Amino acid sequence: MIKANDPKLESWIEISEGSDFPIQNIPFGVVELRDGKLRCATRIGNYIIDLYSLAGYGYLDGLGIDDLRVFKKPYLNDFIANGRPAWRAVRDRISYLFEKNNSHIRDNIEEKSNILKHILDVKVKMPVKVGDYTDFYSSIEHATNVGRMFRDPDNALLPNWKHIPVGYHGRSSSIVVSGTDIHRPKGQTKSNDAKVPSFGPSKLFDFELEMAFITGKETQLGEHIKVEEAEDHIFGMVLFNDLSARDIQKWEYVPLGPFLGKNFGSVISPWIVTLDALEPFRIKGPKQKPEVLPYLQYEGNKSFDINLEVYLQPKNGEKNLICQSNHKYLYWNMSQQLAHQSVNGCNIKVGDMYGSGTISGPTPNSYGSMLELSWKGTKPIKLSDGSERKFALDNDTMIMKAYAEKDGIKIGFGECITKVLPATE
Amino acid sequence: MIKANDPKLESWIEISEGSDFPIQNIPFGVVELRDGKLRCATRIGNYIIDLYSLAGYGYLDGLGIDDLRVFKKPYLNDFIANGRPAWRAVRDRISYLFEKNNSHIRDNIEEKSNILKHILDVKVKMPVKVGDYTDFYSSIEHATNVGRMFRDPDNALLPNWKHIPVGYHGRSSSIVVSGTDIHRPKGQTKSNDAKVPSFGPSKLFDFELEMAFITGKETQLGEHIKVEEAEDHIFGMVLFNDLSARDIQKWEYVPLGPFLGKNFGSVISPWIVTLDALEPFRIKGPKQKPEVLPYLQYEGNKSFDINLEVYLQPKNGEKNLICQSNHKYLYWNMSQQLAHQSVNGCNIKVGDMYGSGTISGPTPNSYGSMLELSWKGTKPIKLSDGSERKFALDNDTMIMKAYAEKDGIKIGFGECITKVLPATE
Numbered sequence: 001m002i003k004a005n006d007p008k009l010e011s012w013i014e015i016s017e018g019s020d021f022p023i024q025n026i027p028f029g030v031v032e033l034r035d036g037k038l039r040c041a042t043r044i045g046n047y048i049i050d051l052y053s054l055a056g057y058g059y060l061d062g063l064g065i066d067d068l069r070v071f072k073k074p075y076l077n078d079f080i081a082n083g084r085p086a087w088r089a090v091r092d093r094i095s096y097l098f099e100k101n102n103s104h105i106r107d108n109i110e111e112k113s114n115i116l117k118h119i120l121d122v123k124v125k126m127p128v129k130v131g132d133y134t135d136f137y138s139s140i141e142h143a144t145n146v147g148r149m150f151r152d153p154d155n156a157l158l159p160n161w162k163h164i165p166v167g168y169h170g171r172s173s174s175i176v177v178s179g180t181d182i183h184r185p186k187g188q189t190k191s192n193d194a195k196v197p198s199f200g201p202s203k204l205f206d207f208e209l210e211m212a213f214i215t216g217k218e219t220q221l222g223e224h225i226k227v228e229e230a231e232d233h234i235f236g237m238v239l240f241n242d243l244s245a246r247d248i249q250k251w252e253y254v255p256l257g258p259f260l261g262k263n264f265g266s267v268i269s270p271w272i273v274t275l276d277a278l279e280p281f282r283i284k285g286p287k288q289k290p291e292v293l294p295y296l297q298y299e300g301n302k303s304f305d306i307n308l309e310v311y312l313q314p315k316n317g318e319k320n321l322i323c324q325s326n327h328k329y330l331y332w333n334m335s336q337q338l339a340h341q342s343v344n345g346c347n348i349k350v351g352d353m354y355g356s357g358t359i360s361g362p363t364p365n366s367y368g369s370m371l372e373l374s375w376k377g378t379k380p381i382k383l384s385d386g387s388e389r390k391f392a393l394d395n396d397t398m399i400m401k402a403y404a405e406k407d408g409i410k411i412g413f414g415e416c417i418t419k420v421l422p423a424t425e
Numbered sequence: 426m427i428k429a430n431d432p433k434l435e436s437w438i439e440i441s442e443g444s445d446f447p448i449q450n451i452p453f454g455v456v457e458l459r460d461g462k463l464r465c466a467t468r469i470g471n472y473i474i475d476l477y478s479l480a481g482y483g484y485l486d487g488l489g490i491d492d493l494r495v496f497k498k499p500y501l502n503d504f505i506a507n508g509r510p511a512w513r514a515v516r517d518r519i520s521y522l523f524e525k526n527n528s529h530i531r532d533n534i535e536e537k538s539n540i541l542k543h544i545l546d547v548k549v550k551m552p553v554k555v556g557d558y559t560d561f562y563s564s565i566e567h568a569t570n571v572g573r574m575f576r577d578p579d580n581a582l583l584p585n586w587k588h589i590p591v592g593y594h595g596r597s598s599s600i601v602v603s604g605t606d607i608h609r610p611k612g613q614t615k616s617n618d619a620k621v622p623s624f625g626p627s628k629l630f631d632f633e634l635e636m637a638f639i640t641g642k643e644t645q646l647g648e649h650i651k652v653e654e655a656e657d658h659i660f661g662m663v664l665f666n667d668l669s670a671r672d673i674q675k676w677e678y679v680p681l682g683p684f685l686g687k688n689f690g691s692v693i694s695p696w697i698v699t700l701d702a703l704e705p706f707r708i709k710g711p712k713q714k715p716e717v718l719p720y721l722q723y724e725g726n727k728s729f730d731i732n733l734e735v736y737l738q739p740k741n742g743e744k745n746l747i748c749q750s751n752h753k754y755l756y757w758n759m760s761q762q763l764a765h766q767s768v769n770g771c772n773i774k775v776g777d778m779y780g781s782g783t784i785s786g787p788t789p790n791s792y793g794s795m796l797e798l799s800w801k802g803t804k805p806i807k808l809s810d811g812s813e814r815k816f817a818l819d820n821d822t823m824i825m826k827a828y829a830e831k832d833g834i835k836i837g838f839g840e841c842i843t844k845v846l847p848a849t850e
Contacts (some may be wrong), residue, residue, distance in 0.1 A: 131598055131659060132596055158679060160615075164613055164622075166677065167681065168593070168594070168681035168682050168683055168684055169595055169684065171594055172557055173771070174556050174646060180814075182770075185770050186769060186770075190585075197585075199720060221607070224611075224849070245769070248769065252589055255678070255679075255682070256562060257593050257678075259592055260765070260766075260768065263594070264769040264771050290621065293613060293622065296626070341685075343688070344688070345608050346599055346688040347598050348598070
């Protein structure tokens with residue numbers, strides 16, 4: 001077992017019951033301090049640990065990071081580029097320093113006040129500069145639901161779906177951090193009975209419950225990441241809300257795929273949880289039948305048991321839990337996705353982001369989009385204030401949560417929040 | 426008329442007959458000097474002008490560029506971010522300094538030897554760091570040809586095609602500069618009569634003759650670039666070879682679009698030609714019928730008369746001209762593409778790249794891909810050595826050229842060259 005994952009570890013930082021951020025988590029992110037400076041950071045309970053400040057006192061010496069100034073960069077990319085041994089070493093060191101009985105920082109008021117900041121005293125920022133972003137389509141329940149609704153109910157999955165972790169390139173410029181509100185997009189739509197398209201705000205604004213992983217190791221053009229090596233290339237994971245304008249998407253997507261129906265905004269949770277922290281939550285993946293091609297075959301537990309929740313909160317209203325799903329439902333795992341992405345020699349960069357695709361489960365309350373939850377608008381979602389939703393209304397707030405739980409330890413991802421703003425003038 | 430475009434201008438730098446780079450061109454790029462240093466540069470004839478060195482002597486003072494160190498960055502992005510007035514001012518200044526009768530540098534041996542380098546003494550590099558890359562599908566002849574081959578010959582264009590400048594997101598990490606050779610990609614393919622897919626090197630390796638534009642002005646999420654403002658956001662253009670593995674693409678692309686069939690490599694020409702240099706070559710665009718939605722309507726001449734050529738050169742063989750097309754054939758112009766890309770509020774960054782899609786003309790010798798030239802392999806292309814091609818073979822070299830010509834002035838793009846390497850082991 002990785003020592004930093006020991007369920008018995010406790011921190012001298014006070015952690016409230018049910019926190020997403022026990023000492024066993026140690027996720028990575030970027031925060032803006034009160035003076036406007038940006039710092040790479042981790043989080044324990046409600047405190048962030050300024051890694052540049054920590055490094056300044058020599059606490060991150062000897063971990064194989066050549067230049068500790070990476071921790072004052074505006075993104076984690078340069079830190080991540082140091083590689084998995086360095087991420088692990090930093091996580092282990094933090095685990096050691098903030099463990100209950102370690103007095104180095106705990107009993108040094110000056111160091112403590114420089115290194116630790118309350119979460120309310122900082123602003124969380126986009127943790128990585130995303131180079132390329134791919135969105136997969138790896139939930140069999142989601143692909144089946146969409147196929148049933150829009151294609152052939154008896155033949156919902158397309159012929160390639162069980163052979164290929166289907167994916168497409170998305171827009172990286174519009175990936176933003178939790179708390180960024182997004183305007184309802186405008187665009188072309190065409191209803192089935194109209195002869196010509198019309199222009200205006202999307203009427204079918206939806207979320208897609210996804211998780212994404214971030215790559216941490218570069219490859220060159222022509223190189224292939226084998227499925228068994230893929231996890232060495234994965235830095236960690238975040239929640240991912242792949243906002244979708246269904247009506248824009250419907251009119252534009254044949255034959256080259258989703259475009260303006262997606263690229264007006266995608267929202268991620270700010271703390272990247274490492275695969276090391278998720279190690280205790282590995283589980284066996286679903287049986288893949290027919291057998292996949294050799295470059296996609298894997299051994300061992302490559303799936304993760306991570307609970308997922310989506311809440312919808314109307315303006316001035318209360319949060320309504322409208323979806324409960326789990327990362328384990330994904331048919332294709334992250335290692336297969338990355339092996340597929342690179343099998344043609346496509347080069348991978350540090351900071352690339354790979355979305356899972358909507359993660360729907362087998363039951364109607366586990367569907368990961370309003371499209372599926374309301375079954376194309378035919379079964380409106382009932383909210384606690386008596387109102388109903390087929391799709392999101394202006395000023396609705398979407399909140400996603402993710403956490404893994406076992407042996408009394410909860411490793412959480414925090415929240416991924418975005419509010420739907422009205423279309424711009 | 427822009428003064429730098431005056432056909433009567435001559436330079437004191439010797440320029441050979443038919444050069445792509447007269448003093449009226451002044452494109453921008455990045456070169457590596459003999460000592461390994463990277464420099465932003467322009468090119469006149471066979472000489473590059475080191476812009477950092479030029480700035481060091483004060484020759485770029487007073488042009489509104491705050492920090493002249495932008496010219497020693499590894500990419501043009503920071504220079505470009507200074508905006509169109511700065512690009513124009515630099516181009517005008519270079520035009521002035523290198524005009525035949527200007528003796529400042531011409532007669533100063535030390536300055537001249539530091540500023541000017543022969544093209545053979547430098548290595549041309551990727552000119553911009555590409556954030557996002559979109560590939561459009563804007564040639565009506567190409568879309569029609571593809572529709573005739575793979576869908577309905579009598580109804581070749583899809584219903585959205587004349588309403589939307591259809592596009593999709595591509596992979597930016599694998600966009601490389603001319604001279605980079607690309608391995609034949611491996612991947613899944615499935616022939617029509619096979620029951621299951623198989624894995625191996627692509628058998629249908631193709632080029633796509635495209636041009637791409639690079640954006641030079643940032644917008645924020647929620648902002649829209651109006652069609653009449655779009656050119657202020659465009660820094661310039663390059664040749665773009667959108668390499669395609671037709672068999673991989675065919676099996677993967679439904680429903681989310683092209684992915685591994687494209688992202689193993691795309692190749693651009695190294696010198697970015699500004700819209701200012703292309704000003705004399707504006708022409709009226711094709712009539713768009715049915716009328717497009719208001720946000721896509723434009724006035725004036727937004728198309729450009731740029732000749733395009735593709736040569737195929739077998740190993741140790743001679744160059745065969747296999748395609749002659751023109752940028753003017755595009756149905757959708759760049760201003761419409763950028764207005765469409767941002768109409769939903771998608772944010773644009775400096776250094777984004779926007780491919781035109783394959784530029785096919787109306788006649789069979791103007792088709793911009795081997796798929797079309799060989800009509801799906803049914804009409805092999807005959808080469809001068811007696812061999813034939815349906816698609817590219819290993820060690821074939823693809824060479825693209827582009828130039829505009831008028832009043833005795835030729836504004837060229839140089840070449841976009843790539844060789845097909847065998848698949849990796």
